[in-house]
Amino acid sequence: MSYIKIRNLNFSYKDDEGNPESVLRDLSLDIEKGEYVAVLGHNGSGKSTLAKLLNLVIEDYDYFEGSIEIDGMEISSPNMTEDDVYELRKKVGMVFQNPDNQIVATIVEEDVAFGPENLGLPREEIRARVDEALRIVGMTEYSRHEPHRLSGGQKQRIAIAGIIAMRPDCIIFDESTAMLDPMGRREVVNTMEKLNREDGKTIITITHYMDEAVRADRVIVIDDGRIILDGKPSEIFAKADKIRECGLDLPLCSDLLIKLRERGIRLDGEINTPEQCAETIARSLLK
Amino acid sequence: MSKIKVENVSFVYSAGTPFEVKALDDVTIEIKENTITGIIGHTGSGKSTLVQMFNGLVKPMSGRILLDGEDIWEKPKSIGSVRYRVGLVMQYPEYQLFEDTVIEDISFGPKNMGLDPDEIKKRVLEACELVGLDFDMLSKSPFDLSGGQKRRAAIAGVMAMRPEVLVLDEPAAGLDPAGRNSIFDGIKRYADATGAAVIIVSHSMDDMAKYCDELVVLSHSKVAMFGNRKEVFSRSRELEAIGLGVPQITRLVMLLRDKGIEISPDIYTVDEAETALAALFGGGV
Amino acid sequence: MNSIALGQYYPSGSVMHRLDPRMKIILAIVYMVVSFLCNNVFSFVLLFLSAIALVLISRIPLKTVLRSIRAIMFIMIFTAxxxxFWTKGSPEELLISWGIIQIYSSGIYNAAFIAIRIFCMIIGTSIFLTYTTTPIQLTDALEQLLSPLKVLHIPVHEFAMMMTIALRFIPTIVEETEKIMSAQKARGADFTSGSLSKRAKALIPVLIPLFISAFRRAGELATAMTCRCYRGGKGRTKLNVLRFTYRDLIGVLMMAAFISGIVLLNIFAPGYSM
Incomplete structure (x- = not known):
């Protein structure tokens, strides 16, 4: 059974005049435990709404139809109690865009402890989880620092540690790299990858950056509230026209090879990364 | 023609305390008219300090900033007029919007310049056209716009002052690909229409390769490289050593050359690579 | 920019810094009360010496302490x-009589006593509470000390959480203010010249974006906290539990010795008493 199972989801917000504004349309999706999924889509495509729904942090909506099941729990059910929601949030953690706006405490380790403290865990258990989470994100030596003096990438890793310390099965990254410089992005994406590969966490990352999506096992492209493409990165990036239609860019090297193919040049092989592209070009040229 | 000269400029934060941080160390560069200059460097390399020096928000501790050959700090009282001649768009400029309508917000700069209403209106419309903001947005509240539109309105607010030098700190940060492209296209239109010197700060080597003619690489508060695109990107190994990397296309070209393929090393964008490779493949079909 | 000091916390790493902050709050209150117990020259001298001792124990430079009480000096002198002039003693204490102005020796004593009392109260509270305790420690300690009030449905935890968040966001918002000011200056805003009303008006382009951003941050933070299973103080545990150690015990004993000293001097020491 899938870890996340979404069936025929229709969702709309109320706009300022109180009219419904449709965001997700008849969306169905299955995500297995341990998958590493990148969700792409331009601003306003509905991808962030989808993420927030998975954690039930949307309040002011107009219309909600269809079903969302997470780990066998029907979270779209009207019978969800406050305790059910609490259980859900233990399973699915979220990391947001702006690191400044998700850090609560004035000392790193106390911020990481915030989640476990809310869970009412005993002190020794909190200590162990905080130390473990800081180790996983590589911030152990900063445990007594003040978060506002850290770099963007470091702050975001603290935010991630705060989620890891709650030991969720699944972590959703809602454009968590958008405000970071390349070094910070690398730090965060490496952390995501590590959480998936080593700790078996289900990772869902919402991003604009194609080079981040390439590293996932699976890419989903959302446009206008619908899933347009869903597959392995290499399958997705081969569909250049569709990607461009959705207001997205291809990784530059993939773009180049597709343009060459469009000129009628035969290039067989993978085209996700510069290395693969070089390999593919070399093979055809030196044949 | 040189528009701005930065001569031996240094700056230190919290000087004389144990928290002393060097931001700029003996920086000398030149910004040309009719040219888009890119400034690249890590967070903390001194970029942001340098950017705020061009228009006199930060005063150098030593060295001079020359605008058209004149020291901008010659008469500190008239530094205000320098801010109209050198327009600065800070990072995430949409957070500076405050007026009730978009048109009033874009007019804020020109109004401070003391222009007459007709001229202000003319400039506002012109700026909107350059950044690609629809005129029917003008009467809306800036807070009702989408993220990308807000960004464009904020940039238009600086363009409407018609600065001779336009400086932008990470103008496309956090936007989706469509948003990024529209911002850079707007900047390019401004450069072409006015002949202004444009300075762009960015982390993205790919954007730099695509839009900039000249490049300044800052590392540890010093100028590590300064020259045209070709001069800078040809030192790809050094760029990688600084940790900045090279444009993805340049990396691809380097890999191809390593494999013994005869392709010019001076290729930085998709279009250039497409032309060169098509030629190698015998012009396609 | 990054070195915004909140309050006057002075990290000298003394024993005083390592005392349990709850204990320090109680000691500060007790110290204030004791300063009111003093009633003769000897007990006031002891009180004064104790204030000096506090400064020495906490290893805060005397200069720093004196600078911070400069503002209070005026009140001290004024009350003194x-x-x-106002104290009316018995006729044998009369020192100077000049028209309606009559100065008694008891007046001089009282003035000195009041000055010492104010001085010591200020030194005491600032050593215990601001110089050696971070605002966040104070917040934590207050939450725990006041937690019995929860029985009366007073939202102690919520107030403490609000304080913590405020402390956490002060540097962020100060930084943001500077950024917005720079951005508006770049568009020709002038914050430094013109009449007062003009300057106040010039702040609008700073304040509006600042408020909007603060609301946005508040919304995002609330969402992030919700996602981390925050639902108020109920059932919450803490990573860093404040602990009463042998050091705190020494603190209590020293305070007890000091109080007995004052009381004994009050009863047995000779001379003028208040």
Whole structure:
């Protein structure tokens, strides 16, 4: 059974005049435990709404139809109690865009402890989880620092540690790299990858950056509230026209090879990364 | 023609305390008219300090900033007029919007310049056209716009002052690909229409390769490289050593050359690579 | 920019810094009360010496301490002078009589006592509470000390959480203010010249974006906290539990010795008493 199972989801917000504004349309999706999924889509495509729904942090909506099941729990059910929601949030953690706006405490380790403290865990258990989470994100030596003096990438890793310390099965990254410089992005994406590969966490990352999506096992492209493409990165990036239609860019090297193919040049092989592209070009040229 | 000269400029934060941080160390560069200059460097390399020096928000501790050959700090009282001649768009400029309508917000700069209403209106419309903001947005509240539109309105607010030098700190940060492209296209239109010197700060080597003619690489508060695109990107190994990397296309070209393929090393964008490779493949079909 | 000091916390790493902050709050209150117990020259001298001892133990430079009480000096002198003129003693204490102004020796004593009392109260509270305790420690300690009030449905935890968040966001918002000011300056805003009303008006382009951003941050933070299973103080545990150690015990004993000293001097020491 899938870890996340979404069936025929229709969702709309109320706009300022109180009219419904449709965001997700008849969306169905299955995500297995341990998958590493990148969700792409331009601003306003509905991808962030989808993420927030998975954690039930949307309040002011107009219309909600269809079903969302997470780990066998029907979270779209009207019978969800406050305790059910609490259980859900233990399973699915979220990391947001702006690191400044998700850090609560004035000392790193106390911020990481915030989640476990809310869970009412005993002190020794909190200590162990905080130390473990800081180790996983590589911030152990900063445990007594003040978060506002850290770099963007470091702050975001603290935010991630705060989620890891709650030991969720699944972590959703809602454009968590958008405000970071390349070094910070690398730090965060490496952390995501590590959480998936080593700790078996289900990772869902919402991003604009194609080079981040390439590293996932699976890419989903959302446009206008619908899933347009869903597959392995290499399958997705081969569909250049569709990607461009959705207001997205291809990784530059993939773009180049597709343009060459469009000129009628035969290039067989993978085209996700510069290395693969070089390999593919070399093979055809030196044949 | 040189528009701005930065001569031996240094700056230190919290000087004389144990928290002393060097931001700029003996920086000398030149910004040309009719040219888009890119400034690249890590967070903390001194970029942001340098950017705020061009228009006199930060005063150098030593060295001079020359605008058209004149020291901008010659008469500190008239530094205000320098801010109209050198327009600065800070990072995430949409957070500076405050007026009730978009048109009033874009007019804020020109109004401070003391222009007459007709001229202000003319400039506002012109700026909107350059950044690609629809005129029917003008009467809306800036807070009702989408993220990308807000960004464009904020940039238009600086363009409407018609600065001779336009400086932008990470103008496309956090936007989706469509948003990024529209911002850079707007900047390019401004450069072409006015002949202004444009300075762009960015982390993205790919954007730099695509839009900039000249490049300044800052590392540890010093100028590590300064020259045209070709001069800078040809030192790809050094760029990688600084940790900045090279444009993805340049990396691809380097890999191809390593494999013994005869392709010019001076290729930085998709279009250039497409032309060169098509030629190698015998012009396609 | 990054070195915004909140309050006057002075990290000298003394024993005083390592005392349990709950204990320090209680000691500060007790110290204030004791300063009111003093009633003769000897006990006031002891009180004064104790304040000096506090400064020495906490290893805060005397200069720093004196600079911070400069503002209070005026009140001290003012009250002291008032006491000199207003105290009416018995006729044998009369020192100077000049028209309606009559100065008694008891007035001089009282003035000195009041000055010492104010001085010691200020030194005591600032050593215990601001110089050696971070605002966040104070917040934590207050939450725990006041937690019995929860029975009366007073939202102690919520107030403490609000304080913590405020402390956490002060540097962020100060930084943001500077950024917005720079951005508006770049568009020709002038914050430094013109009449007062003009300057106040010039702040609008800073304040509006600042408020909007603060609301946005508040919304995002609330969402992030919700996602981390925050639902108020109920059932919450803490990573860093405040602990009463042998050091705190020494603190209590020293305070007890000090109080007995004052009381004994009050009863047995000779001379003028208040």
């Amino acid at each position: 002078v008032l006491n000199i």
